[in-house]
Amino acid sequence: MSQETILDIKDLRTSFLVEDFEVKAVDGVSFKLPKGKTIGIVGESGSGKSITAMSILQLLDKPGKIMGGEINFKGKDLTKLSEKEIQNIRGNEISMIFQEPMTSLNPVYTIGQQIRETLKVHQGLNKQNGTKKAIELLSLVGIPSPEQRVKQYPHELSGGMRQRVMIAMALACNPELLIADEPTTALDVTIQAQILELIKDLQKDLGMSVIMITHDMGVVAETCDYVAVMYGGKVVEYQDVKSIFKSPKHPYTVGLLNSIPRHDTDVDELEPIKGNVPSPKDMPVGCRFAPRCPFATELCEKELPSLDTQADGSEVRCWVYTDRWDGDPEVNVRESKRTAESE
Amino acid sequence: MSQKELLKVNNLKQHFPIKGGILGRTVNHVKAVDDVTFDIYEGETLSVVGESGCGKSTTGRAILRLDEPTDGSIEFDGVDLLSLSRRDMRKKRKDLQVIFQDPYASLNPRQTVGKILTEAMAIQNAVPKEKRRERAIELLETVGLNADQIDRYPHEFSGGQRQRIGIARALSVDPKLIICDEAVSALDVSVQAQVLNLLKKLQREFNLTFLFIAHDLGVVRHISDRIIVMYLGKIVEIADKKSLFDNPQHPYTKALLSSIPTPDPEVKKERIILKGDVPSPINPPQGCRFHTRCPFATDICRQEVPELRNLDNMKEGHRAACHHIEKIAAEH
Ligand SMILES: Nc1ncnc2c1ncn2[C@@H]1O[C@H](COP(=O)(O)OP(=O)(O)OP(=O)(O)O)[C@@H](O)[C@H]1O
Ligand SMILES: Nc1ncnc2c1ncn2[C@@H]1O[C@H](COP(=O)(O)OP(=O)(O)O)[C@@H](O)[C@H]1O
Ligand code: SF4
Ligand code: SF4
Ligand SMILES: [Mg+2]
Ligand SMILES: [Mg+2]
Numbered sequence: 001m002s003q004e005t006i007l008d009i010k011d012l013r014t015s016f017l018v019e020d021f022e023v024k025a026v027d028g029v030s031f032k033l034p035k036g037k038t039i040g041i042v043g044e045s046g047s048g049k050s051i052t053a054m055s056i057l058q059l060l061d062k063p064g065k066i067m068g069g070e071i072n073f074k075g076k077d078l079t080k081l082s083e084k085e086i087q088n089i090r091g092n093e094i095s096m097i098f099q100e101p102m103t104s105l106n107p108v109y110t111i112g113q114q115i116r117e118t119l120k121v122h123q124g125l126n127k128q129n130g131t132k133k134a135i136e137l138l139s140l141v142g143i144p145s146p147e148q149r150v151k152q153y154p155h156e157l158s159g160g161m162r163q164r165v166m167i168a169m170a171l172a173c174n175p176e177l178l179i180a181d182e183p184t185t186a187l188d189v190t191i192q193a194q195i196l197e198l199i200k201d202l203q204k205d206l207g208m209s210v211i212m213i214t215h216d217m218g219v220v221a222e223t224c225d226y227v228a229v230m231y232g233g234k235v236v237e238y239q240d241v242k243s244i245f246k247s248p249k250h251p252y253t254v255g256l257l258n259s260i261p262r263h264d265t266d267v268d269e270l271e272p273i274k275g276n277v278p279s280p281k282d283m284p285v286g287c288r289f290a291p292r293c294p295f296a297t298e299l300c301e302k303e304l305p306s307l308d309t310q311a312d313g314s315e316v317r318c319w320v321y322t323d324r325w326d327g328d329p330e331v332n333v334r335e336s337k338r339t340a341e342s343e
Numbered sequence: 344m345s346q347k348e349l350l351k352v353n354n355l356k357q358h359f360p361i362k363g364g365i366l367g368r369t370v371n372h373v374k375a376v377d378d379v380t381f382d383i384y385e386g387e388t389l390s391v392v393g394e395s396g397c398g399k400s401t402t403g404r405a406i407l408r409l410d411e412p413t414d415g416s417i418e419f420d421g422v423d424l425l426s427l428s429r430r431d432m433r434k435k436r437k438d439l440q441v442i443f444q445d446p447y448a449s450l451n452p453r454q455t456v457g458k459i460l461t462e463a464m465a466i467q468n469a470v471p472k473e474k475r476r477e478r479a480i481e482l483l484e485t486v487g488l489n490a491d492q493i494d495r496y497p498h499e500f501s502g503g504q505r506q507r508i509g510i511a512r513a514l515s516v517d518p519k520l521i522i523c524d525e526a527v528s529a530l531d532v533s534v535q536a537q538v539l540n541l542l543k544k545l546q547r548e549f550n551l552t553f554l555f556i557a558h559d560l561g562v563v564r565h566i567s568d569r570i571i572v573m574y575l576g577k578i579v580e581i582a583d584k585k586s587l588f589d590n591p592q593h594p595y596t597k598a599l600l601s602s603i604p605t606p607d608p609e610v611k612k613e614r615i616i617l618k619g620d621v622p623s624p625i626n627p628p629q630g631c632r633f634h635t636r637c638p639f640a641t642d643i644c645r646q647e648v649p650e651l652r653n654l655d656n657m658k659e660g661h662r663a664a665c666h667h668i669e670k671i672a673a674e675h
Contacts, residue, residue: 044531144619158620159395188394188558190617193602197616215531218604241608259536261565263588263603264610270565272536276501 006177006209007033007056012069014048014055023280025051025064027233030307033177033226038203038210040220040241042256043230044277049213052230053179056211057096058086073177092122095170097163099182104166105154111138111165112150115172122173137168141198160191167198174206181213196223217260221245229253232278232288235307238315249316251293251333287319295320297327346384349520349552350406355379355415357401361625373624375401377576379415383520388546388553390563392599393573394621399556402573403522406554407439408432420519437467440513442506444525449509450497456483456508457493460515469516482511487541503534510541514549524556539566560603564588569660572596575632576624578651582661590656592663594671595633631666639667 014026026048033039041049054060056071056078071078073094078086098104106114115137116130125133131150138146141164154162163183170178180199184192200223203210212223220227220241227244229237229252237250248254258271275292278284286303290296300319307317319325320333355376363370376398383389391399405412408424417424419439427435443449450459460479464470470478480490486507497505506526513521523542527535539562545551557563563570570587572580572595580593591597598615605612617636622628631649634640643666651662656672665671 044533160620188621189560189602190394190598191620192604193614193616196604197614216604217532217606221606221608221610222604245606245608255533257606259532260606261536261539261559261561262606263560263564263600264605264607267565270536270540272540273533274537276503276534277531 004035005032006035006074007211008070008072009052009056010070010072012052012055012071013067014051014060015065015067016061016063017065018063021281024233024283025280026055028307029069029228029230029233029235031226031228031235031238033209033211035176035209036203036207037225038212038223039226039228040224041211041213041228041230042215042217042220044215044256046277046280047230048233049215049230050181053096053181053211053213056179057090057094058083059090059096091118091170091175092173093175094177094179095173095175096179096181097166097170097183099185105162107154110151110153111157115150115165115169118169118172133172134168137172138165140171140202141165141168142194143168158191159187160194163187163191163195164198167195167202171202171206175208177209177211178203179211179213182215183212184219185214185216192219199223217245217257229256232283233280234288234317235315236289236317238307239313243312243314248334249310249314249321250289250318251295251320252289254334255292287317295327295331295333297325299324299326346387348382349385349420350383350554351416351418352382352402352406353380353416353418355402355405355417356413357398357405357410358413371625374576374627375624376405376412377627379573379576379578381571381578381581383552383554384568385519385552386546386550387568388555388566389569389571390555390557390567391571391573392557392560392563394558394599396621396624397573398576398624399558399573400524403441403524403554403556407436407441407522434467437469437516438519439522440516440518440520441522441524442509442513442526444528450505450512452497455494455496456488456500456511459497459508460512463512463515467516478515479511482515485514485545486511487537501534503530503538506530506538507541510538510545514545517549518551520552520554522554522556525558526555527562528557528559535562542566560600572599575621575627577632578664579633580661580663581651582663583658586658586661590658590661592654592657592661592668592672593633593665594637594639596663631664639671641667 010030012026012029016023016025029052043049055066066079112131112134115134119125119130119133134150135146138149143149143161143164184195214220224241226240228235231252237253248257255273259273261270273292284290287300287305290300305317305319307315309315310321320331356378357376358372358374360369361371361373379402391402393399404410406417457479460482461475464475480493483490483493488507527538530538555566567584569583571578574595580596591600598617601615619636622635628635630646631644634644649664649666651664653662654668
């Protein structure tokens with residue numbers, strides 16, 4: 001069995017410098033993605049998921065800058081490449097799809113023109129061959145009567161169809177890695193089911209590796225092999241998908257799972273996490289989760305724990321799992337109902 | 344079980360005109376809500392679910408008369424709302440409050456929280472003037488905010504906290520019915536859970552009745568007593584929560600339930616993937632509106648509109664609008 005690693009991110013840090021202030025949007029993100037697999041990046045809004053994705057392709061908005069760390073893709077550190085070299089990788093070896101397909105499609109060009117442009121830039125296809133390939137791609141992503149659709153403008157398509165077009169464009173050059181940032185968040189569930197099924201099928205057929213960014217634990221459970229949970233710009237837990245649902249370790253992961261109202265079973269009372277996500281301007285100095293964590297101790301408030309590999313191979317950023325833990329020695333994060341501090 | 348109906352909606356229609364041509368004449372209609380009938384019992388939570396554009400918000404807005412309905416009747420606590428004058432309707436809004444998805448857009452950014460709450464009370468003359476500030480403080484505490492936050496402005500609060508302010512404002516006039524239109528949809532799950540628990544607690548405490556509009560079926564399962572499923576302006580199924588999740592009858596409900604990703608990787612379920620998109624409500628399909636996507640559609644489905652029906656295999660009060668319920672149940 002080959003467990004070749006296609007992507008290995010080490011201690012990635014990306015900041016926005018706004019008015020002398022450094023917003024540490026991504027503040028020490030590390031994870032590995034084995035080739036052909038899917039990793040889910042989950043976390044609440046503002047936790048740094050999208051900025052992590054944008055950093056990989058260096059698509060950051062103006063004041064955004066990678067401050068440190070490594071992004072090793074097939075052995076090359078992408079942070080060390082020139083703009084020209086990264087352009088070659090973008091859309092060819094690594095493609096990205098975004099949450100809102102309408103804003104990423106150009107309203108004044110037809111679908112066909114836009115796909116052709118991608119094909120021209122990356123593969124040098126002429127107009128005739130480009131149109132042929134565009135029609136092929138549209139039918140690959142399940143768009144009916146593609147010959148007609150290539151002549152239409154984005155606003156003439158439904159949200160689900162626009163997302164299929166985005167996927168078609170992302171696949172135009174057979175990327176080895178697909179980054180999908182909340183690809184179905186703006187869609188209805190029956191359409192979401194179609195799109196997720198499509199991504200899974202294409203991954204199998206084309207042998208792609210996928211980064212699936214989402215805040216929906218249901219989407220994670222159904223599409224991912226590995227999961228990185230982010231909080232306050234950091235990865236706080238990394239496990240394979242089955243283990244993270246069966247034995248979550250970080251108090252935040254446990255809280256997140258206990259907060260989900262389930263459609264498939266009845267829960268009497270949800271167990272929310274108290275308080276709110278911290279603002280990046282007001283990040284706690286110690287463990288970022290300490291103000292909301294039911295187990296927080298003095299150590300947690302003072303010092304930031306590191307992301308450590310556990311005996312079972314999982315990675316957790318929490319003092320409970322270290323020799324220095326100064327709280328209840330018997331604490332069982334998962335069993336404890338103390339996360340239930342609802343108001 | 345005898346329950347009092349607080350709200351009775353009968354044959355509600357909301358058709359929005361589409362203007363066109365150089366003369367700006369009405370060329371067509373969006374049939375946003377097309378002949379919808381249901382009751383809400385006092386003290387219950389009735390949810391409305393369905394995909395974007397199926398008419399959930401339009402139904403809520405029609406009940407509040409934020410849009411004038413095209414046809415039908417709405418009876419609230421024995422009063423025919425559609426016959427009220429504008430002025431009397433405004434007074435009635437004391438009993439019917441609404442909470443929207445985006446709390447920020449519905450709160451005046453230049454008013455402090457205290458002002459927002461006391462003004463709501465003043466408009467309805469719900470509380471004597473000298474008692475209003477005291478009541479505002481009480482309300483903040485009821486929704487889990489601090490009394491000392493009363494002089495802060497909306498932008499100083501997080502999304503979840505702003506939603507609590509919206510809830511406090513709705514409560515400030517002591518309403519009977521609250522329409523929650525995607526009231527928790529914009530919140531992160533950890534905060535959404537806080538607000539859902541709060542709504543449940545307030546319902547118990549004040550015997551509130553909720554019409555809860557949402558698209559997240561997890562949220563709906565958690566909060567509802569009964570559920571309406573809408574598709575393209577029509578009710579396709581209505582049932583108590585348990586029946587809807589455990590014994591769904593309409594093919595659309597089944598597909599909808601099977602489409603939701605389950606947060607448990609060990610569960611392997613059979614998914615019904617629907618073909619195509621929701622058709623336009625401008626020229627909705629003839630007969631059963633779901634026939635263009637339904638795997639069981641036959642000729643009768645393309646011709647005749649199915650009525651809501653209760654059959655032997657369904658609990659009392661559980662009804663679905665499909666010609667082939669019997670056949671589908673027998674085959675599966
Ligand atoms: N004022 C209006 N004029 C014309 N059409 C309208 C108007 N308001 C709503 N509609 C249309 O009526 C239909 C139902 O809209 P409604 O807002 O009730 O949907 P919804 O079920 O609440 O959807 P969502 O889940 O997206 O909020 C849609 O096709 C919408 O475009
Ligand atoms: N252009 C920007 N300027 C300043 N801060 C930004 C910018 N874009 C994102 N951020 C901040 O970076 C953090 C992470 O954002 P993001 O990665 O978009 O979160 P999410 O996990 O929701 O995708 C947030 O605190 C956000 O406010
Ligand atoms: S380090 Fe401390 S505060 Fe942070 S999650 Fe672990 S127990 Fe909670
Ligand atoms: S009436 Fe016909 S088309 Fe409509 S849901 Fe039933 S079987 Fe499907
Ligand atoms: Mg994002
Ligand atoms: Mg709506």
